[in-house]
Amino acid sequence: MSGVHGTRGDGSAITDEAVEAMADEAEQGYDVEAIQRRRGGRPPLGSSAASVESVRLDPELKRALLLRAAEERISVSEAIRRAIGAYVQAG
Numbered sequence: 001m002s003g004v005h006g007t008r009g010d011g012s013a014i015t016d017e018a019v020e021a022m023a024d025e026a027e028q029g030y031d032v033e034a035i036q037r038r039r040g041g042r043p044p045l046g047s048s049a050a051s052v053e054s055v056r057l058d059p060e061l062k063r064a065l066l067l068r069a070a071e072e073r074i075s076v077s078e079a080i081r082r083a084i085g086a087y088v089q090a091g
């Protein structure tokens with residue numbers, strides 16, 4: 001009995017047959033050095049790796065942030081970075 005186990009990033013189905021093919025490929029082994037050489041991921045924000053900080057926002061501030069970011073067509077993260085940048089420069 002064939003089943004679907006979700007979808008790939010491109011929207012195509014992950015079927016039992018696709019799982020078998022991936023398992024066969026994995027059993028043959030991978031070139032670890034080739035995988036490590038792959039480029040990708042998020043681009044750096046500055047001169048070195050960025051850190052992730054966590055903040056607590058009250059619901060009203062979070063809503064205002066979401067609305068402002070949507071209005072400017074930027075991510076919430078970008079809105080926060082801009083706000084912190086302005087705060088630091090003002091000091």
